[in-house]
Amino acid sequence: MNVIxxxxxxxxxxxxxxxxxxxLWYSYRRSFRKSALIFSVAFLTASLQxxxxLIEIETATITMEAxxxxxxxxxxxKLLDEEGLSFTVSRGYYVSLTPLILTLYMLTAERSSPPNWLATVGVAYVVSGLFILLSGFLLLGLRNLYGNTLKYLGILLIVYGAHEMDYPLLRPVDWFxxxxxxxxxxxxxxxxxxFVRFAGQEEFLKLPPERSKPLKEIKPGLTLLSPEEYKKLLPPIKxxxxxAFTRNPREAPENWTVYTISQIERERTVSPTNLPKITETVSRYLKTxxxxxxxxxxGIEYLNMYNGFEATAKxxxxxxxxxxxxxGSVIVVTEREAWNEREWNLLMRLVA
Known part of the structure; x- marks a missing residue:
């Protein structure tokens, strides 16, 4: 091949x-999305690949690619999880390590047995390509939220992953x-x-319109409101x-970012047992x-039913x-009658 x-x-x-x-690192600093941070590190390792x-160290090349x-x-x-489309991202974390673990295993095995490029490096390329291809299919699932940018990105990753998978077979072919x-x-x-175009989209950054000052009706921190008090507050905040995290998303104004609290997995849904995800989403939103x-x-009563009062209060x-x-402020809508006296007194201490 031509050296130039x-x-x-x-x-x-x-x-x-x-x-x-x-x-992508800059996008992470603006949006506090962990997916942006992970993608940033991914491209950093790709540049090291x-x-x-360039320095012709094949083990470093394939390890960084994996x-x-x-x-x-x-x-x-993680991006799917942030958009409320997956409850199993923690399990997917272990699956995602497959290319790296298999590559390190094959390279280690090569040192203790007669070298076989196709059985070691070749297989590693195939597995890495497969996971890049699968990433493309995952991102395609978000095209309704992010439009053509993510659609094209998903297709490109599928093609790139498939092309990497054919590398071990076509490597010996000179004309190719x-x-x-x-x-x-x-x-x-x-x-x-x-990726850069996607990470710069307003839908990804989720930057809300600026406000000059907080509403006087709401103090910073945690606030408990009865359904009647919430209805009175709704006009200035709608x-x-x-x-919003709610059991009744149809009642929320259209300009709110709404997650449905439900065990049924669908778009913009969060499981009642996944309190860490709600915490992460609220933290990212309030920072931006x-x-x-x-x-x-x-729907705090629903969360309490699944997690218990002690965990819910903490x-x-x-x-x-x-x-x-x-x-910022976190408003919790609940009724006094939903709690016993001890529980209600503890909740009152949280907002004191």
Whole structure:
């Protein structure tokens, strides 16, 4: 293969991956989305993969490629989880380690037995390509939320993953080398471009309109309201871009970001047992909302039924602390009759 073509392609690939890593880190600092952080580290490892290729250390190249595939797959699962489309991201974390673990195993096995490129490095490329391909299918599932940008990104990852899977078979074919390298370089540039474009979308950053000051009716921290008090407060807050967790999403204003508390898995749904996810979402929202952000919890009795009072009370206390340090508010709608005297007194202490 032409050396100038090879080095030009590698340089462009390295620059594109490094730029994507930096931009995704910037996106993480703005949105506090963990998926952006994971994608950023994924592209950083991808740029190191190019360096391994440049200095011709194949073990470093394939290890970084496997780590990229693992992080890309986990980041895609995390993005689905952030959008309320998955309850099993913690289990997916272990699955996403498959390319890296298998690659390290095959490279270790190669040291203790006669070398066989196809059985070690070749298999590692296939598995990494498979997980990149699967990441593309996962991202395609979010095209209704993010439009054509994620649609094209998903398709590109599917093609790139399939192309990486054919590498062990077509590697010995001389005529295919220039075409395969050019295709890989072009796909890399396009994937980096669409990742940057996606990470800059308002839908991903979820930056609410700025407000000059918090509402006087709501104090920072945790607030408990009865259904009647909530109805009186609704007129001044219904035009604000609230974050809401509720059992009745149809009753929420259209401009709110609403998650349905339910055991049924569908778009923008959170399990009643997944309190850490609600905490993470509220924390990210209040940090990006700035002064006076408001999160609403309507269905606390349902959460209490699944988690028990002690766990629910500790969780509410943590939410109150998060809201207070961000000068925001967490409103919990509940009725006095839903709690016994001891429980109600403890809840009152949380908002004192």
């Amino acid at each position: 073509l090879l080095h030009t392609g590698q340089t462009l690939s390295f620059g594109a991956k490094l730029f994507a890593a930096i931009y 190019v360096l391994g290729d 780590l990229f595939a693992s992080l890309l797959f986990y980041g895609s699962l 080398a220039p075409f395969g390298f050019s295709l890989s370089a072009a796909l890399t540039l396009l994937i980096a471009y669409f 035009e604000l871009p609230l974050l 909302a700035g002064n006076g952000g408001i999160a609403l919890i309507d 969780w509410l206390s943590a939410l109150g602390d998060i809201a207070y340090v961000n000068n």
